[in-house]
Amino acid sequence: MPAILRWPGHVPADSVQNGIFSGMDWYPTFLDAAGNPNITEQLLKGVKLGDRTYKNHLDGYDQMAAITGKGPSARHEIFYLGESTVGAVRIDDYKFRFIDQPHGWLGEKTHPDVPYITNLRLDPFERTGWPSNGTKDGAQQYFDWFKYEFWRFVFVQKVMAQEIQTFLDFPPMPRHQGGDGQEDGRGGGGGQRSQQLTGATFLAGGSIEPPV
Numbered sequence: 148m149p150a151i152l153r154w155p156g157h158v159p160a161d162s163v164q165n166g167i168f169s170g171m172d173w174y175p176t177f178l179d180a181a182g183n184p185n186i187t188e189q190l191l192k193g194v195k196l197g198d199r200t201y202k203n204h205l206d207g208y209d210q211m212a213a214i215t216g217k218g219p220s221a222r223h224e225i226f227y228l229g230e231s232t233v234g235a236v237r238i239d240d241y242k243f244r245f246i247d248q249p250h251g252w253l254g255e256k257t258h259p260d261v262p263y264i265t266n267l268r269l270d271p272f273e274r275t276g277w278p279s280n281g282t283k284d285g286a287q288q289y290f291d292w293f294k295y296e297f298w299r300f301v302f303v304q305k306v307m308a309q310e311i312q313t314f315l316d317f318p319p320m321p322r323h324q325g326g327d328g329q330e331d332g333r334g335g336g337g338g339q340r341s342q343q344l345t346g347a348t349f350l351a352g353g354s355i356e357p358p359v
Contacts, residue, residue, distance in 0.1 A: 152214055154180075166220025167237070179211045191315035204317035238302050240268045246274075249284070264296050271307050280334045 150168070152158050157180075165271050178186045186194075187209065193202035212218030227235035234246035234256075244263040265273050275292075278285040 154214070157215050162211050164216075164220070166213055167222045167225060167239070168210060168220060169211070169217070169222060169225060171205075171208045172222060173207065175207050175209040176211055179209050184209060184211070204313050215241065226310065234309075236303050236306065236357065237267070238299075238306060239319050240266055241299055241302075243266055243303050244273075261293075264266065264282055264293060264299060266296075325335075 166232050174189050178184075183189075189208075189267065190201055190203045190205060193203075198318055208221040213220045223239050225237040226233060227237070232246060235242055235244040237243075242263075242265045245258070245264065247257045247259060249257065259277065261277070263273075263276050265275065269274070275289055276285040277289060278287050338350055
């Protein structure tokens, strides 16, 4: 996510950080800035805050090292949802697209039989891909590039298997619960997170059923 950050004495002036950053990363990062760098581990084990005990899984990463210039981004992956299906996965510089919207966010979704692989550092606007509409979209040369990069899908299987395991350890709250307006404790709405598990199972090569 693009952002401008000012924190005199902590964030170096005129610095640029190009690592992966998600909006979910702000929560553990702000708590680290406030004096608690261990909130993620505490919540996994269970911690009493005020008069209530919380045991939750945070999807965000503490990015204090990245924003203060002391290290790279702690995040290596991003999951993109197309309603109830995993539409894409980004791992470092590479994005793997299983659903496409060639005409923008409001356009119809397409489901290519063979997914796209894009190096976002080389193609930040994701313009390369399978040829279509004659020579208007994509390129014939993409076939040659794809066959040498296809092996990278093993990384997608790995990160999705790890993500699915967190849903088993910390099941999302069912959609009909949470009448107090609180989130499901995983950093997002329970309905959306349970949908992500359902759509992601095939990427991990398993048959894990979503928790109910």
